[in-house]
Amino acid sequence: MSTVDKQLEEVRETIDEEVPRQITVTDVTYEGPELVIYTRDPREFATDGDLVRRLASKLRKRITVRPDPDVLTHPDEAESEIRELVPDDAAVSDIQFLADTGEVVIRAKKPGQVIGRRGETLREITKTTGWTPEVERTPAIDSPTVKNVRTFLTQERDDRRDILERVGRQIHRDPMSSEEWVRVTTLGGCKEVGRAAYIISTADTRILVDCGDKPGERTEQPYLDIPEAIGSGATSLDAVVLTHAHLDHAALVPLLYENGYDGPIYCTEPTRDLLGLMTLGYIDSAAMTGQQRPYGTEMVREAVKHCIPLEYGDVTDIAPDVKLTLHNAGHVLGSSVVHFHIGDGLYNVAFSGDIDYDSSRLLDGAVNEFPRVETLVLESTYGGRNDYQTDQDDSERKLRERLQDVAETDGTLLIPTDAVGRPQELLVVLEELMDSGTVPEMPVYLDEMIWEATAVHTSYPEFLRNDIESRLQSDDENPFLAAQFTPVGDDEERRELAQRDEASVVLSTPGMCTPGPVRTWLSALSDDPDNTLVFVDKQARGTLGKQIQGGADSITIDGETVPIEMRVETIDGFSGHADRQGLENFVKTMHPRPEKVLCVDGDQSATQDLSSSLYHDYNLRTFTPENLETFRFI
């Protein structure tokens, strides 16, 4: 009998002792990080409010109680039963079954009507179907992404449970080694922007943090082939932790499954959904430009199926000797600062991922308080000694001026941007400027990908700032519902819209003008001095965006040379990144102050400037790693 089975047997004995006889426990398993107790009597289990707490404290495990699948009606049948029980007035938009948890999410325009008087309808639903209802307000914009992910996970519930059980057994295995050490190996993202990928390892465990691509450099992938990564077999990796879903951190996560990895991905729920959206887009854009697809859509599904969503602040066992906690990073919906607690008080490492230390329109600033941190792996995108961004107010003022320009000339304001994060920030600002009459109302064209990412935001209002969260609940105040925001589907439409002689705004992907829809806009708009191009992203070396930003007279798109006559500007205050001051503030006010800082995710001069300042100003041991190096901390 394996040690995990023996452990589970002991756990089962304790549960049988503790649980009153009238409650039938049908199974006890590890599923991912949780100990799951299946029961035929979920309600009886819940009546003794203290029972789960007592068990958790006795077993020192995170415990979840779920109805035995036998007492759950089949989702199809349950859906019709629910639709019968809930009054039509509620305007149910969709019903999703979360097989992992035995919950059913019921989305309705009027949640109160689903709940019923004193929760009467909810109770009735549980009694009839066995599923535990969760009621949500129907999001303002329907998100196919979120819906597809949930439907897919329900379809794959058997597979999913197998995965979770396997991962659970891995997590709760006995540690093999008595050696105590903690190391970080850099696979990418060092002295460069892009292909973020790091391994944190102990004698027992190896975890990959992020696995991104390098914008404009498809061949420069993270060094996954070295033995410390998956060169020694992808199954030897214990877990992947994803800070956020931007491609420079997430694009190559599905590739791991193509290479045989079959373990979990820990991230927030929106990051999981955006990972699906972004990587499918990534494959498409490769196909569009005639490049080999880096992996198939099947691998995106594998990745999504292996995601284990965590909430900010939850301390979670992800290996015998590693506890993981995600914290808001302020950078983009669902983005996380990732904190590892290694061993029993042995060592703590935090990876900042991309952070914004100040609050933005949508998100609170990054968390920098932890129980303990000895080493911080810190992004340095704007770490250069002159990388000060204009602040929010100033950036908005600049944007307003450019809008007023195009309003006067009936020109187009083109903003290249990635789909997630910046465009949603910009939409909030644009809505406000036009709604208040500060600038004339004009059409704002959004690539469908941007529109879809916006829809994902409306599905996860709880991840946004409180004020935005509540505005999203109201059709009147929801900034994303402004009438002038119009999704654009294809290149023909883009070309047609570009010809119109009226003031307009275009938000189009990708942010660095690497191949994608933005190039269609560029070829149609660049030669007209009435138009304005505004960069809101840092442009990486070698990208078309960098070329334009650098003052090119003309550019070549699909073999055609286009003169650049339009005005070109950069407004960096919407970057979603802390600037140099923000990064310093993040470290300065960090609690506790780390002993060591590894400056990564920035070009050579940015990482070196930041490293040198943090050393001089705060007396920290700082490092500017190269790719392919390993640092030992203890």
Next chain:
Amino acid sequence: MSTVDKQLEEVRETIDEEVPRQITVTDVTYEGPELVIYTRDPREFATDGDLVRRLASKLRKRITVRPDPDVLTHPDEAESEIRELVPDDAAVSDIQFLADTGEVVIRAKKPGQVIGRRGETLREITKTTGWTPEVERTPAIDSPTVKNVRTFLTQERDDRRDILERVGRQIHRDPMSSEEWVRVTTLGGCKEVGRAAYIISTADTRILVDCGDKPGERTEQPYLDIPEAIGSGATSLDAVVLTHAHLDHAALVPLLYENGYDGPIYCTEPTRDLLGLMTLGYIDSAAMTGQQRPYGTEMVREAVKHCIPLEYGDVTDIAPDVKLTLHNAGHVLGSSVVHFHIGDGLYNVAFSGDIDYDSSRLLDGAVNEFPRVETLVLESTYGGRNDYQTDQDDSERKLRERLQDVAETDGTLLIPTDAVGRPQELLVVLEELMDSGTVPEMPVYLDEMIWEATAVHTSYPEFLRNDIESRLQSDDENPFLAAQFTPVGDDEERRELAQRDEASVVLSTPGMCTPGPVRTWLSALSDDPDNTLVFVDKQARGTLGKQIQGGADSITIDGETVPIEMRVETIDGFSGHADRQGLENFVKTMHPRPEKVLCVDGDQSATQDLSSSLYHDYNLRTFTPENLETFRFI
């Protein structure tokens, strides 16, 4: 057909074109680093002196021509034929067949008699047996180690050829990766003395340099289990390179074979033989102290069987992208500074191993001239700011005074030492002092292991300084043949000798008084103030030697407490290591000066002192690695 087979076919075609028709080439293979041409007509091949050179330059390979095994008489038969051909006067002591090369080594007291008038007898031998004779003078002391190794390799010649062919194909495979990088990973020997073990890796190749134990700390082995080492499977390692045979660099090499490694070990010929001697002793000493044997004797045989001996200065391909050159390190018989040339002019790394920069009685000082070196991995044993050793003359004067003391009191001078290196230096000095009458002649007792190591020295005179080399050829001048040098076989004999009331010297292993014969001497001699203990080795933390050196009043051996009444002294000039000044000189005069220096193989303060001085004085980028770190150089 594999790419190697295709390559060999092309090579074969070129050879067939170039070689005159009357010469039959029977086979062309890679064997280890060499391209071997087998022929039925080795003498005809040799007559065209330019043929091999022309082929080598055309094929850009190192070429060896060997007689087809079919034309070689079986060794047993060949031996009787040789004994018949050579006159009895020659006094042949032994005949060894080197199956690898088709050579037969004939050792005789009178080599001239074997050669015959104008080489007549030699030619007759080749004609009769097919083997190519090499004539050597019979060594002054018979070395069972050297003989056993050679006999073993002859017995295993089929296996051996299989190994060499497999290694040859590995070396000549096509490189897989277009990535260009060079890294060093530390598995041991960082901020500590002992368990030296380093991985040098490229995108195509991983090579282990040394694999030692830590004196007095059997559980602290090199970190072999990490994926960069053999955690990902020992067969993924391309090669092992051994700087020298001392246990802190070589003890765990056989363990690699127990773990599934089946690749080559590159080292000098004496290092190979000493590796066998030392590791068999290592197993014995574990067994003696009731510890589990780290590996079986079978694994020592595997290690020896996989050794590919190289000569100093020969540039050898050991992987598609790595050339290796060994240079004299001056530390001990056969010890090497190891130089790697990576890629085609991409990068160069030298590992010093243990070095002595000054010439000693036996060895020339370490080589520090190379075509190119960008990074030096430098030993730091005596790297501390106060680690200045007394010089040779002073050390010899001190030793003389101690000898005079024991001569006066009829005491014993006990010198704990490892078997290889220091004792042979000391024997040369002792012989001179007694022969010249500077100190009275007295018995010098040597552990059998030391005696055996001395015998190995006499088998490889060409690795010693010229003056010693020629003295070894003459029975009258050979310092090791002094009549007072007496091997001691067992503990009973040791105890008996320790009781004798006459002046004597004892050289006994191991140098740090970890379990071994020296403890028997210690327990018999420590309580007598007429005796003197002289340390010639640096004593590592935690060893019994360190305890005594630190001034302990008494020690415990086998549960028995023994008071320390004897005089205790340290004479560090025989260490075989460069001292602080020597290390600085090695770097200062190194040509070319390296850009980076990693200070290893010394305790924390020694590595840090040395690193800091080299940085300040010579403006080098210096590092003091931790174990388990990886440094990328390009």
